[in-house]
Amino acid sequence: MSEIKIVRNTAPKQKPDENNLVFGKYFTDHMFEMDWNQQQGWHDARIVPYGPLELSPACTCLHYGQETFEGMKAYRNPHGEIYLFRPMENFKRLNRSNERLCIPQIDEEFALKALLELIKMDKDWVPHTEGTSLYIRPFVIGTEPSLGAHSSSEYKFLIIMCPVGAYYATGLNPVSIFVENEYVRAVRGGMGFAKTGGNYAASLKAQDVAAEEGFSQVLWLDGVERKYIEEVGAMNVFFVLGDEVVTPALQGSILPGITRKSVIELLSSWGYKVSERRLSVDELLEAYKKGNFTEMFGSGTAAVISPVGLLRYKDIDMKLSDGKIGELSQRLYDELTGIQWGKCPDPFGWTMKVE
Template structure:
């Protein structure tokens, strides 16, 4: 791919690595490429980060043809920069785009574009403990036309921002509300895709949770409102009687890259894994009986997030005395150890920039 580079006149001042937060500071540049029906992907370029001009009749604003991804670049102790399983993000975006009738970059071009941008922005990859460069690819329909149809023009953009912990609590346990009225996804819909509409539909539940003193929402299935599925920004796993339970990837749950990585590590460690539908009533019962040993969310942004309390209707259970579990901590150390180059990558997951 022949990528045009447009240089900024003045580079931005970089933020304090000890106070990055999440998603607050965008880097100097972004990658762009356009798709036009009959021509395909054209004009790849790295340009100064800034506003994108868009017609008010742009299809994405009216009919939400849009998908995105999230991955990170990590700086190792010797200064090397590496990505974590970017090919998985490429494949997931392809599946998302197929569902929403959108074009996709092929896997090789997707990864090449990310590497090219991160290479330009290598000075933005932080070195402080627990920090990384978050990478956000997004595709959206920018054709100017009203009327519901597959758009004829799309734009693919990659932006980056240095980040610290996603949740203010960091690796400390969070309190989660089990939502039993609102619905996030149903089979046949877009629950398995990473599209903005899924997240927009989850905001009301998030607002409700925050009013009740909870950090996040655990969604139940959209038909019976009985089986646990995923948290708003993470997949979720339960350790009950020494075994791991998590919702299956069958159309309503996002196929998380971190989820897949955690399951591979757990299987290597000899844990019995149940990828099956588990009723929230059974989870709460296990909690009251002391059999619910640990609960943790998994995702690129937070990596792993221990759950200290589940609130469901008029009931609640505290998990592991609201402390991070031994397995949760071990998984966090293992995965981040691979991501930051502290541990051997025996799975072949990392790619060096």
């Protein structure tokens, strides 16, 4: 497929105030849409005015959760140019999620072409204010109008976009995390590694309970032995244990984050010892008692780096970095955001200019 039909929005919306952007509330004038069926495969690629979809109440995504999605951003550098950060990694991961949920593979190069075209059409929606960006949400939904419990015979692939403000409106402040030891989000062999709505729905109960106790996020343990660290709701996690930086190994139950991958590559280039391995909460407690557990942070598209100031397991509070952002967390945040916004050199070739 090479053709993308374009239908321009003849009634563009007023853009929101860049200084008061709310995540996921204001959407650009256009969206990308493409359909799949068994006879034609992926077809009818088009960029159309952003608006509601017409779906059958019986479509499979509504009843059986057959859907996948991605999260990525476009950034405006100090010269006003627009860049993406490792976009092919997102489309590769989307296809890995699609494979797990029995969704047809998408041509990754064509998806990137469609995204670039969409951004160029809505380039004025990429905000200029420091710390802001254009959030991009590619997603696939099963649309067959059938209540049979089977994979869909029809799909839609869409891309929508919205300008977003700085994740940390008041600065890069450490968050408090609660180790969840009652509920389970994912297990090996399940969908934990896929970016699909069911994983997020499974996390909501524990997240609400933690929020009632004053915690920002939940740290999940493995679903079998209930003792190995996995990930935080919307982020991968890293721990500084002595001279080692540890992050849980990818074993099928946690999301292979693109920011996670970038953090590992950055740390390795700086000469740090980075270990992807199983890490039990007991090992973490022992390291904390010995003074070897000194820093913790999360990584993800939305926050980039999220420092952790307090980690609670049962009735034990582990206080980290004197309640401030740790030295390594700050360095990683500065370097990654510097590359993304074009303020620092990009020796890895991670960024792609939108032309």
